[in-house]
Amino acid sequence: MDAAQLVLGGLSVASAGYCLPTQACWPPLDAWAALNSTLDGRLVRPDGPLPCVQPSCSDADWRIEQPSGLMFLNFEDGFGLLPDESMQTATAAPVEPPLMTSGDRTPAYVLQAQSDSDVAHGVAFAREHHLRLRVKNTGHDYLGRSSDPGSFTIWTHALNETRFEPEFVPAGAPEGTTPHMALVVGAGTIVKGVYEAADKAGVIVAGGVSKTVGAGGGYVLGGGHGPLAPLLGLAADNVLEFTAVTANGTIVHCSPYQNPSLFTALRGGGSAFAVVTSVAFKAHGPPSGFVGIFGSFGLRDGANATGDSGKGAWKEVVKRWIDLQPRLSDAGSFAGYSYIRRPEETPFAYILPSANVTSAKEVFRPFFKAAMDDPDLDVQFRFVVRKTWYELWHGTFTESLESLDAVGIPLLLGGRLVPRDVVEQKSDELATFLAESPSPAILHLVSGRAVSDEPDFPSSVNPAWRHTLLHIDLPVSWPSAAPLSTVHHLSSYLTSHTLTLGRIASSLGHPQASYASESNYYEEEWQHVWHGEENYGRLLEAKKEWDPEGVFSARKAVGSEIFGW
Structure with missing residues (x-):
């Protein structure tokens, strides 16, 4: 018996699936009008997938401002996405599969939330009418889970306020709990906004690499790695408190001391438990500086990429690069990204949270020397030192990777x-x-x-x-x-x-x-690969406690094998 079957008894499996616009159960226009009035007119009806007109089509800053915009076109139009027949188990609620050819995966309505109460109204409406509810922040979604055909989307992008609290105490903490520095960010705050606010406060926080990722949304709910993770830990592990709207439309605070089971589930378990409206991240004092290591390696112009010499040199440099990674981890809180793409050069961007550039040079030197000594290889590199993380990230670091994102x-x-x-x-x-x-x-x-x-x-x-x-x-x-x-x-x-x-x-x-x-x-x-077998069982228990009716659903989210999506 698997984990889903063990907890199934406490979940209310829908027999008719989520209500879609083509069905008689879909809310009438006057119900939508009443909701729109409650929201002061912030309900939007999207007009299908965004037109892909350059330069806006490939501009992430433009895409995050569109109510139904996603970063990747196949999740807007559904082109080429195969249906999930294997997911329709005996207990799954039947739903329409994604379209196989060019179509429309954008939502039927989008609620532009500007407050926690807006989110609460949206969740209550979705629950009352059993709608296919989706939550979207910036649309940085590699699995297409923030949009689906006929869905009702709560868009949290406008919840983007930030504040620094030098002595933050989580909700429900007992008297005498030691306070911690915290950066409290709205769910819609992007990575750039988080790093700017932290820099202004003179602290650093765990965050992502791409500037338009929503740091307070799906990023942290999925775990949240980034260039400061080896120093600070994953973003989810750095959360002190969430503010969220639960399946019954209630606004709650959750921390280790208040609603702890929800707090634990949201720290890396995904979006199937509540809609997060703000996050209190642990803030840390910064090191004395940051070293950046930027460059590329690959076969030299004129080298025979298909000949024995070229193929041998390429495999050997890749092996040396792999062998370098544990040495970097042992030498300090190095973090970095490299794009291996034969036969093109491999660009890389690494950081060391320290002003000690000599230490960085020493650990990289053997790799660079071996590459320079090989006549079939070309390697380019430079070291830079910056006083603050924001200065390095916003400058050379982002510039070196932006064209690849x-x-x-x-x-x-x-x-x-x-x-x-x-x-x-x-x-x-x-x-x-x-x-x-x-x-x-x-x-x-x-x-x-x-x-x-x-x-x-x-x-x-x-x-x-x-x-x-x-x-x-x-x-x-x-x-x-x-x-x-x-x-x-x-x-x-x-x-x-x-x-x-x-x-x-x-x-x-x-x-x-x-x-x-x-x-x-x-x-x-996916349950075991994405979450771990025992961990997924615990997440299903949290789903049973916090969302037994399946108000929050998404493809391959916790509980979707029970409720459908």
């Missing part, structure tokens, strides 16, 4: 968390996989050190993070005009490619695991 394109991801012992003992297999991969791979050194530590209070992030060293993403994209057969071929390839990486990552006995927010849309064993 494309939006306004169709995109699917696969990925796996790779344990440290696998990186150390199976570097040959990893190097072969990465060097011979026909599609790009993104290496994230965003774990180890603080991420490996159990947090002060229980968290629901995938337990695999505690022994992970590398998070590897496997992106695939295609031209918007590509035929359906091409998209389906790439989808099948991505699943196979992801499982191949997973076999390497699990070769020393670890279960296959991935970062839930950046995973394969077609992952079959």
